[in-house]
Amino acid sequence: xxxxxxxxxxxxxxxxxxxxxxxxxxxxxxxxxxxxxxxxxxxxxxxxxxxxxxxxxxxxxxxxxxxxxxxxxxxxxxxxxxxxxxxxxxxxxxxxxxxxxxxxxxxxxxxxxxxxxxxxxxxxxxxxxxxxxxxxxxxxxxxxxxxxxxxxxxxxxxxxxxxxxxxxxxxxxxxxxxxxxxxxxxxxxxxxxxxxxxxxxxxxxxxxxxxxxxxxxxxxxxxxxxxxxxxxxxxxxxxxxxxxxxxxxxxxxxxxxxxxxxxxxxxxxxxxxxxxxxxxxxxxxxxxxxxxxxxxxxxxxxxxxxxxxxxxxxxxxxxxxxxxxxxxxxxxxxxxxxxxxxxxxxxxxxxxxxxxxxxxxxxxxxxxxxxxxxxxxxxxxxxxxxxxxxxxxxxxxxxxxxxxxxxxxxxxxxxxxxxxxxxxxxxxxxxxxxxxxxxxxxxxxxxxxxxxxxxxxxxxxxxxxxxxxxxxxxxxxxxxxxxxxxxxxxxxxxxxxxxxxxxxxxxxxxxxxxxxxxxxxxxxxxxxxxxxxxxxxxxxxxxxxxxxxxxxxxxx
Amino acid sequence: xxxxxxxxxxxxxxxxxxxxxxxxxxxxxxxxxxxxxxxxxxxxxxxxxxxxxxxxxxxxxxxxxxxxxxxxxxxxxxxxxxxxxxxxxxxxxxxxxxxxxxxxxxxxxxxxxxxxxxxxxxxxxxxxxxxxxxxxxxxxxxxxxxxxxxxxxxxxxxxxxxxxxxxxxxxxxxxxxxxxx
Numbered sequence: 001x002x003x004x005x006x007x008x009x010x011x012x013x014x015x016x017x018x019x020x021x022x023x024x025x026x027x028x029x030x031x032x033x034x035x036x037x038x039x040x041x042x043x044x045x046x047x048x049x050x051x052x053x054x055x056x057x058x059x060x061x062x063x064x065x066x067x068x069x070x071x072x073x074x075x076x077x078x079x080x081x082x083x084x085x086x087x088x089x090x091x092x093x094x095x096x097x098x099x100x101x102x103x104x105x106x107x108x109x110x111x112x113x114x115x116x117x118x119x120x121x122x123x124x125x126x127x128x129x130x131x132x133x134x135x136x137x138x139x140x141x142x143x144x145x146x147x148x149x150x151x152x153x154x155x156x157x158x159x160x161x162x163x164x165x166x167x168x169x170x171x172x173x174x175x176x177x178x179x180x181x182x183x184x185x186x187x188x189x190x191x192x193x194x195x196x197x198x199x200x201x202x203x204x205x206x207x208x209x210x211x212x213x214x215x216x217x218x219x220x221x222x223x224x225x226x227x228x229x230x231x232x233x234x235x236x237x238x239x240x241x242x243x244x245x246x247x248x249x250x251x252x253x254x255x256x257x258x259x260x261x262x263x264x265x266x267x268x269x270x271x272x273x274x275x276x277x278x279x280x281x282x283x284x285x286x287x288x289x290x291x292x293x294x295x296x297x298x299x300x301x302x303x304x305x306x307x308x309x310x311x312x313x314x315x316x317x318x319x320x321x322x323x324x325x326x327x328x329x330x331x332x333x334x335x336x337x338x339x340x341x342x343x344x345x346x347x348x349x350x351x352x353x354x355x356x357x358x359x360x361x362x363x364x365x366x367x368x369x370x371x372x373x374x375x376x377x378x379x380x381x382x383x384x385x386x387x388x389x390x391x392x393x394x395x396x397x398x399x400x401x402x403x404x405x406x407x408x409x410x411x412x413x414x415x416x417x418x419x420x421x422x423x424x425x426x427x428x429x430x431x432x433x434x435x436x437x438x439x440x441x442x443x444x445x446x447x448x449x450x451x452x453x454x455x456x457x458x459x460x461x462x463x464x465x466x467x468x469x470x471x472x473x474x475x476x477x478x479x480x481x482x483x484x485x486x487x488x489x490x491x492x493x494x495x496x497x498x499x500x501x502x503x504x505x506x507x508x509x510x511x512x513x514x515x516x517x518x519x520x521x522x523x524x525x526x527x528x529x530x531x532x533x534x535x536x537x538x539x540x541x542x543x544x545x546x547x548x549x550x551x552x553x554x555x556x
Numbered sequence: 557x558x559x560x561x562x563x564x565x566x567x568x569x570x571x572x573x574x575x576x577x578x579x580x581x582x583x584x585x586x587x588x589x590x591x592x593x594x595x596x597x598x599x600x601x602x603x604x605x606x607x608x609x610x611x612x613x614x615x616x617x618x619x620x621x622x623x624x625x626x627x628x629x630x631x632x633x634x635x636x637x638x639x640x641x642x643x644x645x646x647x648x649x650x651x652x653x654x655x656x657x658x659x660x661x662x663x664x665x666x667x668x669x670x671x672x673x674x675x676x677x678x679x680x681x682x683x684x685x686x687x688x689x690x691x692x693x694x695x696x697x698x699x700x701x702x703x704x705x706x707x708x709x710x711x712x713x714x715x716x717x718x719x720x721x722x723x724x725x726x727x728x729x730x731x732x733x734x735x736x737x
Contacts, residue, residue: 222612225638293568296575303587310591310652316638324643325589352564 002049003079004030014045028081028397029248031461036087036095039072043085043098046074051083052391053102053378054465055491057476058112060143062091068118070095072105073463073476077396082463084476094119104378104496115142127161130204134158141212148209148216162188163200172510176205180284180514187501187517194510199502211488219483220246220456224319230490232313233276236269237468238475238490239318244399245477246320246485249462250452256401257446258322263401263438264335265308265317266466270431271342272301273469274424278349281421284518285362290353297345304338307331322449332439339432346432350425363418367504367516370415377500381471381493382427383520385411386419393465393472404441405434417519424469458486468493470520494520586654591639593632593655596670600649603628603672607641607650616641626674632658632666 002010004024011032012019019042021033034042047053051074059069067088074083089095097120099106110129112118117140120126131141134155139146165171169190176184185203189196210230214223227242228235240262247254275298282290302312308331309315309324317323327335353359369379374387384391392409394402410426412419460479465472471493480486497520504516577584586592603626608616613636617629642650658666 218612222610222640225612225636225640229636289565289569296572299575306590307587310589310639311637314636314638316591316640348564348568352561352568355558356561356565357558 002051002076004081007046007049007076007083008032010049011042011045015042018042026248026251029084029461029463030081031084031086033086036070036089036093039070039085039087040096040098040101043072044101046083046085047102049076050078051076052375053104054082054463054474055476055489055495056105056108056112057084057487057489058108058116058118058142059478059487060116061088063144066090068112068116070112070118071476072098073474075393075397075465077391077393080397082397082465084461084463089118091117092119094121096121097123099123099125102378103376104499107495107499112142114140116140117143130207133160141209148212160202162202163198165190166192166197168192169197174513178514180518187505187513189505189510189513191510196505196508196510196513199505201498201502203498211490214488215480215485217484220452220485221320223485223488225316227490228314228316228318231468231492233273234269234468234470234473235314236265236318237466237473238492240266240400241464241466241473241475242477242488242490243318243320244464244466245462245475245488246456246479247462248464249460249477249479250456252321252450252452254322254450255446255448257443258448258450259400260438260442261323261327261448262318263405264327264435264442265315265323266400267431267435267438268301268305268308268335269315270469271339271428271435272298272305274428274431275301275342275346277424277469278421281515281518282353282359284514285359287356287359287362290349290359293349297342297349300338301342304335307334319449321451322447324449326448327439327442335435335439339435343429343432346425346428354425359421360418362512362515363416363421364414365416366508366512367417367519368415369500369504371413373503374415374500377503378496379471379500380496381468382420382423383471383497383500385409385423386417387415388413391472392467394467397465399464399466401438401441402434405437407434407437417515420519427469456483470494471497586656590654590656591637591652593637593653593658593666594630594635594639594641595651595653596628596630596668597649597651598670598672600647601628601670601672602647602649603674604646606644606646610640610644612636612638612640620674624674626672628668628670628672630668630670631663632668633663635666 007030008022008024012022015034015038018035018038019032020035023031023033025031054073054075057069057071057073059071061067061069065088067090069086069088071087072085074085076083087095095118097105097109099109099120100122106123106125107129109118109120109123110125110127113120113126114128114130114135117138136152139150139152141150162171169192172189172191174187174189175181176186184205185201186205188200188202190198190200210226214226218226224239224243227238230238246252275294279291279294279298282288282294305315306312308327309317317325369387371388374384374389379387379389380391388411390409390411393399394405394407395409407430410423410430412422414422456479458479458481461477463474463476465474467473473493474491476487476489477485478487501517501520504519505513508516603618605618608618608628613634615631615633615635617631618626619629620626637652639652642648642652660666
């Protein structure tokens with residue numbers, strides 16, 4: 001047990017003068033400032049004490065004191081608090097990378113190499129991550145002096161250099177546009193025959209600069225709407241997470257009723273998201289009955305969202321200080337009716353697919369990751385719970401009204417894609433039970449919105465996590481001048497999970513790639529054309545669907 | 557095992573029957589409180605500019621043509637239909653209608669322009685009290701944005717405001733090698 005006190009004492013004892021400050025503004029927040037020379041030792045010590053790595057936050061303080069800040073954040077699930085290790089470095093001085101010990105920090109550190117111009121020593125893969133291939137190497141877009149809408153000139157013929165392909169393997173490109181992915185992301189798969197022996201990832205092709213926009217253009221009360229548009233499926237989660245981070249940073253209390261309504265909205269979103277994922281997973285393994293039926297069952301909950309909030313999705317419900325619309329007694333009955341139907345239908349679906357040998361063959365032992373590796377790579381959400389890692393921030397770091405909810409966290413030890421199916425189906429039932437409890441216990445009075453009474457003070461830090469359907473979302477907010485955050489860091493659950501995908505893919509078959517990638521994050525799109533490139537003369541011919549069909553039929 | 561699953565799946569499919577809606581041929585009503593196209597009631601609007609100052613997508617612009625005439629433009633092309641304008645309107649002059657069939661060939665069909673005659677105060681000569689203690693300033697304290705309304709008309713910021721030095725740097729940027737070279 002590393003309670004806040006025990007951990008502080010231990011770090012102070014072990015590192016002495018390297019620890020320069022300790023702040024403990026509330027029961028869930030612990031901030032420790034330290035000198036950058038000790039970064040790796042301190043992070044290792046925190047891991048040894050039971051910390052789980054979340055994300056790193058890079059900040060630009062060049063105008064203030066000529067430094068670039070770096071904050072490594074950890075969660076102590078058993079002891080229910082977040083630890084933020086804050087340090088700073090001069091612009092020209094490198095800082096030691098923690099990626100050799102905590103592989104999941106790899107992307108965070110690469111991100112700040114690209115966006116803030118930080119330098120890391122001993123980073124195992126110091127390649128471009130976020131910025132485009134032709135982005136000038138001396139413009140760091142997240143620095144304060146760079147305008148939010150800068151458009152450097154484009155360069156031609158610039159390409160990302162893939163990792164070295166292992167001996168005897170060939171490269172199969174998967175994406176950027178692939179029928180089973182709904183977002184552009186490029187996986188280069190190194191295959192030996194049909195077996196995957198390694199992979200390299202080049203993504204961030206749709207990096208939109210949401211954080212920069214929030215830090216330069218809009219204000220506190222508008223960011224929830226921007227946050228909601230980070231994700232089309234778990235939008236409320238981001239709005240809730242951002243709002244909570246600001247509320248925690250400035251110590252703003254919201255009414256209990258608003259917290260209950262937030263809980264209900266988050267769980268409604270979970271039911272819809274898991275049903276959506278179940279359908280997509282069925283589609284990815286070529287089982288379209290599941291796809292059609294799961295989406296049919298899901299539709300009433302979309303209509304319910306429309307009645308509750310005025311929109312099928314992107315509810316626009318959660319803002320700083322509470323929620324925008326109330327749940328009236330009629331709507332309460334409406335919710336109960338809809339989730340009752342969905343529960344019945346869900347049992348039917350569960351019975352129909354749980355024993356289906358076709359699904360078992362496509363998902364069991366596919367995407368195997370051992371429990372130790374899951375913990376080492378800090379995977380989150382159903383991906384981790386399917387691999388026998390018992391984490392769920394709803395239970396470990398209760399927010400909104402989850403402290404009064406009774407629910408179990410489904411954890412299975414299949415360690416494969418089948419486990420993620422099971423976990424998500426079981427979680428849907430838990431979500432329905434939470435909605436019922438919340439409706440039952442919700443206090444009948446109290447304002448639904450408690451706005452700020454005074455201006456938001458600058459320089460306050462707040463970190464929070466919300467359990468999204470796909471895993472936990474972490475938001476870190478530093479309040480700033482001019483009515484907007486100085487820094488807002490968003491970590492979506494796919495961020496750690498996607499880093500684990502190369503490990504899941506290893507030694508699997510090429511045909512299982514869509515469902516393995518789909519098991520962390522639903523994605524699909526349909527392209528009915530393909531390009532044929534003639535290598536000899538460089539000519540290009542686009543084949544239509546009918547030509548393709550004719551070609552494939554003739555072959556048979 | 558396999559057969560029982562298949563039988564269950566067949567029942568799962570047969571039981572609900574057809575669920576597809578006959579939508580384009582029959583109208584599809586939307587529920588109360590739906591957030592459709594916003595509409596302005598010019599009888600109620602006092603021209604305070606609250607909607608313009610708080611629109612997260614920045615689709616509402618206000619410009620004072622002269623002391624007595626204030627023009628409001630709503631550009632629906634970028635609207636996200638969040639309904640924030642209707643929330644903050646002190647006079648409830650904005651309603652989110654149930655109109656959602658907004659596909660159009662011309663962006664102008666989505667825009668609303670309103671010319672407001674701003675009565676001048678006999679005592680101070682101003683249209684609207686912009687000093688302390690008004691509703692907008694109080695909202696500003698509570699974390700809302702309040703920009704100079706005149707400046708809003710030039711959003712999004714035009715290219716003249718780019719840092720030219722930084723742009724020049726990108727010219728001399730050394731390109732990475734080509735693949736295969």
